[in-house]
Amino acid sequence: MSAPVKENPVNKYLRMERMPSIWCPGCGIGTTVNCFARALDESKIPLDNLAVVSGIGCTGRVAGYLNVDSFHTTHGRAIPFATGLQLARPDLKVVVYSGDGDLSAIGGNHFIHAARRNADLLVVMVNNFTYGMTGGQVTPTTFRPAIASTTPYGAFEQTFNMPMLADSCGAVYVARWTAYHVKQLAKSMAEAINKRGFRFIEIAAPCPTLYLRRNKLGEGLDEMKFYKEKSVIRNGVDTREVALDYRKEITVGKFVDRERATLEDAMDQRYKEALGAKYVPYVSPGAAKSQA
Amino acid sequence: MSTQVSAGKHTVEQVEAVTIRFVGDSGDGMQLTGTEFTRASALAGNDLATFPDYPAEIRAPAGSLYGVSGYQVNFGAREIHTPGDAPDVLVAMNPAALKTNLADLKPGGMLLVNAGAFTAGNLEKAGYKTNPLEDAALTQTYKLVPVDMNKLTETALAGSGLSSKEVARCKNYFALGLMYWLYSRPIEPQLEAIQRKFAKKPEFASANAAVFKAGHAYGETSEVFYQRYQVPASKLAAGTYRNVTGNFATALGFATVARLTGRQVFLGSYPITPATEILQEMSYFKEHGVVTYQAEDEIAGIGSAIGAAFGGALACTSTSGPGLALKTEMMGLAVITELPLVIVNVQRGGPSTGMPTKTEQADLLMALFGRHGEAPMPVLAAQSPADCFWSAIEAMKIATKWMTPVLLLTDGYLGNGSEPFKVPSLDELPKLQVKYQTVPNYADGAQYMPYLRDDKLVRPWAVPGTPGLEHRVGGLEKDSLSGMVSYDGMNHERMVKTRAQKIRNVVEDVPDVETFGAASGDLLLVSWGGTFGAVRGAAEELQARGKAVSHVHLRWLNPLPKNLGEVLRRFKKVFVPEVNDGQLAFYLRGKFPGVDPLQFNRINGKPIKIGELVGKVLEVL
Ligand SMILES: Cc1ncc(C[n+]2csc(CCOP(=O)(O)OP(=O)(O)O)c2C)c(N)n1
Ligand code: SF4
Ligand SMILES: [Mg+2]
Numbered sequence: 001m002s003a004p005v006k007e008n009p010v011n012k013y014l015r016m017e018r019m020p021s022i023w024c025p026g027c028g029i030g031t032t033v034n035c036f037a038r039a040l041d042e043s044k045i046p047l048d049n050l051a052v053v054s055g056i057g058c059t060g061r062v063a064g065y066l067n068v069d070s071f072h073t074t075h076g077r078a079i080p081f082a083t084g085l086q087l088a089r090p091d092l093k094v095v096v097y098s099g100d101g102d103l104s105a106i107g108g109n110h111f112i113h114a115a116r117r118n119a120d121l122l123v124v125m126v127n128n129f130t131y132g133m134t135g136g137q138v139t140p141t142t143f144r145p146a147i148a149s150t151t152p153y154g155a156f157e158q159t160f161n162m163p164m165l166a167d168s169c170g171a172v173y174v175a176r177w178t179a180y181h182v183k184q185l186a187k188s189m190a191e192a193i194n195k196r197g198f199r200f201i202e203i204a205a206p207c208p209t210l211y212l213r214r215n216k217l218g219e220g221l222d223e224m225k226f227y228k229e230k231s232v233i234r235n236g237v238d239t240r241e242v243a244l245d246y247r248k249e250i251t252v253g254k255f256v257d258r259e260r261a262t263l264e265d266a267m268d269q270r271y272k273e274a275l276g277a278k279y280v281p282y283v284s285p286g287a288a289k290s291q292a
Numbered sequence: 293m294s295t296q297v298s299a300g301k302h303t304v305e306q307v308e309a310v311t312i313r314f315v316g317d318s319g320d321g322m323q324l325t326g327t328e329f330t331r332a333s334a335l336a337g338n339d340l341a342t343f344p345d346y347p348a349e350i351r352a353p354a355g356s357l358y359g360v361s362g363y364q365v366n367f368g369a370r371e372i373h374t375p376g377d378a379p380d381v382l383v384a385m386n387p388a389a390l391k392t393n394l395a396d397l398k399p400g401g402m403l404l405v406n407a408g409a410f411t412a413g414n415l416e417k418a419g420y421k422t423n424p425l426e427d428a429a430l431t432q433t434y435k436l437v438p439v440d441m442n443k444l445t446e447t448a449l450a451g452s453g454l455s456s457k458e459v460a461r462c463k464n465y466f467a468l469g470l471m472y473w474l475y476s477r478p479i480e481p482q483l484e485a486i487q488r489k490f491a492k493k494p495e496f497a498s499a500n501a502a503v504f505k506a507g508h509a510y511g512e513t514s515e516v517f518y519q520r521y522q523v524p525a526s527k528l529a530a531g532t533y534r535n536v537t538g539n540f541a542t543a544l545g546f547a548t549v550a551r552l553t554g555r556q557v558f559l560g561s562y563p564i565t566p567a568t569e570i571l572q573e574m575s576y577f578k579e580h581g582v583v584t585y586q587a588e589d590e591i592a593g594i595g596s597a598i599g600a601a602f603g604g605a606l607a608c609t610s611t612s613g614p615g616l617a618l619k620t621e622m623m624g625l626a627v628i629t630e631l632p633l634v635i636v637n638v639q640r641g642g643p644s645t646g647m648p649t650k651t652e653q654a655d656l657l658m659a660l661f662g663r664h665g666e667a668p669m670p671v672l673a674a675q676s677p678a679d680c681f682w683s684a685i686e687a688m689k690i691a692t693k694w695m696t697p698v699l700l701l702t703d704g705y706l707g708n709g710s711e712p713f714k715v716p717s718l719d720e721l722p723k724l725q726v727k728y729q730t731v732p733n734y735a736d737g738a739q740y741m742p743y744l745r746d747d748k749l750v751r752p753w754a755v756p757g758t759p760g761l762e763h764r765v766g767g768l769e770k771d772s773l774s775g776m777v778s779y780d781g782m783n784h785e786r787m788v789k790t791r792a793q794k795i796r797n798v799v800e801d802v803p804d805v806e807t808f809g810a811a812s813g814d815l816l817l818v819s820w821g822g823t824f825g826a827v828r829g830a831a832e833e834l835q836a837r838g839k840a841v842s843h844v845h846l847r848w849l850n851p852l853p854k855n856l857g858e859v860l861r862r863f864k865k866v867f868v869p870e871v872n873d874g875q876l877a878f879y880l881r882g883k884f885p886g887v888d889p890l891q892f893n894r895i896n897g898k899p900i901k902i903g904e905l906v907g908k909v910l911e912v913l
Pocket of ligand 2: 022023024026027028029058059128132133206207208209210211
């Protein structure tokens, strides 16, 4: 799914001059980007108000294919960067787009704190169950006993249930879809973009080159078929029950949707209460355009 | 130099400058006593410098040697460069404090001790077999004044209803009162300060005030002292002064940047000794448009700051050695994306956790070179506590003007030490303008090229959300114009060279070094950072002794001032004193072939002393 369909209404969101993309044939990342472009169309948010931040990895390259302001940070640090950007620019919608290794391993600590603080970010995690960019090593989301380049005898560590982690840390929106669920995913992304607070969407996506091939699971299309057959939509289900397992049923849906003061709102409110009129609420440099 | 004046019962001796060190158990309130006495000196118009010396263990057992906390202040009628070498007066609140500090006291100096704390138990904890106060040698070498402050405090608070523990905690005010008397300070401001400090606990306010007055009265009535001292006001330039620590001054500098520009100053940081106060102090400045963000670690601290900078904020991050190590990858990101950012490193004893409460200058080479890839950035170092204010503003000015991260080095000695800061008027502050790109800059206004540079090689700063200026930047090497990811080797080489040249161009904002003393001679002292005061003091003393010694202080470490090489070569010898194992000396050897500095290196957690440096220079002259 590297080259999007011609005449597609989402093309204006994508940097067509950069196509074809660097992704392998059958890779699920491109599919999620198409869904994201659809979501941008559906959500009607002005593109000037959107910034996309990514970490490092195959998924990290998403930022480069979108026709918006974007920043490609270092491995694992998209969330801290995005938090700073968001605090500096409350007028922006900031989206973090990255991989499972980036967000759950090296960036795991940032993930839980951003959720706890309710930083105003939409975090999209493409879970291909491996470190794609570096050649298919085991990640915190790899299932036992899948083969990875660093677990030639099969993975043996407990896997992360990322929706539960996000939920328990206080995320206000938690959903999981697969690359097969393009309609639901686009709708979910559109809904999440328009919400405030820490929003998390996990997308199970095929990495045919490394994960599927190494585990003799076929090609990208075979995996899509597997997602179709094994997925069960269970909206609102307790996130403790949504852990994934190797080749077992995949629980998808919107699990959490609630309201809570964002980091910035809580900060503002506290200062207002403590300092009253002395507090000078911060003016976003976004206002610079009208001044200059 | 001193003059005698008679005042009532006691004569008053006028002295030029005095160094006093207060030492006691960490629970004895020595930091408070020291800062209060310092404030009185500042009010009296003295120039001054202070040096708090914290114990490494916050909860060391009472009375133990490693639980001793100290505060040294040097104040005078003349210009004061350092907190002083050897104290003239040592106020020791217990045996452990005496044991760990006595060696520093000037022979003939006054030794005021709380004799009440010299109990068998405390003596044993300090490792004394016999009571040192009964040792004849002590009285022969020093002016020993034993005062049972425990008992006198109890007497002053008889019937106050306070528990004996609460009473014991007041005794530092006895010592303070006595010192006020000895140095002829008016007591009213202190009494008011006590009322303010304990406004919510009036019983403690009146207890501490009573003990303070008792200490003061003890000086007048006890017959122990035959004279008092007075240190006249110094001839500081007219203006409003405020005593500031280096960390406070740094925070104030950044807050001032918010005022000067009307833009957000964003600090992303994580607590670490001795840099924490910068984050703490800035957390108060919410009236000034400052946003502080205590991140989950140092990486997130700098990461959030780079995010804020991308968003258009004036971003900074503060830390100390171990935190700087964590930030290095992100510093590379700031270098390659060419975003403005100030990284403050308050150096401490390293490596690793090292000596967290002690000062050191051992991160110089890390600041200059400690990054992956070719990643030069401007580096400057503050030279005194008040100078941290100016350095913070200057660092931010350079960062925004040249679109680059800037590393500002201070150290524990500057960060915790204090001196009077002349509060500047608005027109004494540098002009600081923040310019964002708002229109496309290429193809007749049809396109935006984020790496299209001006004649100084500076790229434009466009903030996200500016219509028509959508752009992508990041850690991958970029095309030298469009900023798009580029794997072209020659493009990379061009970018590496261009980034380096841009940083070299910053030299146009680096003033030439000024030589203190003759323009040529036998020996040139070269210092950087927090050793400024000690080295300047040593130069003054050597010059007073007729030696052909001059002094050059480096504020900018990268780029180095244009005239430095020429100045170094005008002296027969170059001598570099540092609180590290010779990092500036190493750097100068590399930068100026043929220049081979002599070194004096102290790495004992303490600032260099003027006296010892003078001695070392005399050895090689
Ligand atoms: C500090 C650092 N450590 C390691 C790497 C190497 N690295 C780049 S991408 C990556 C893994 C990416 O995996 P994931 O986040 O799952 O993304 P994917 O490629 O699977 O989309 C690693 C380990 C790096 N770039 N930086
Ligand atoms: S390696 Fe895997 S994740 Fe990366 S582009 Fe190829 S298929 Fe996609
Ligand atoms: Mg992955």
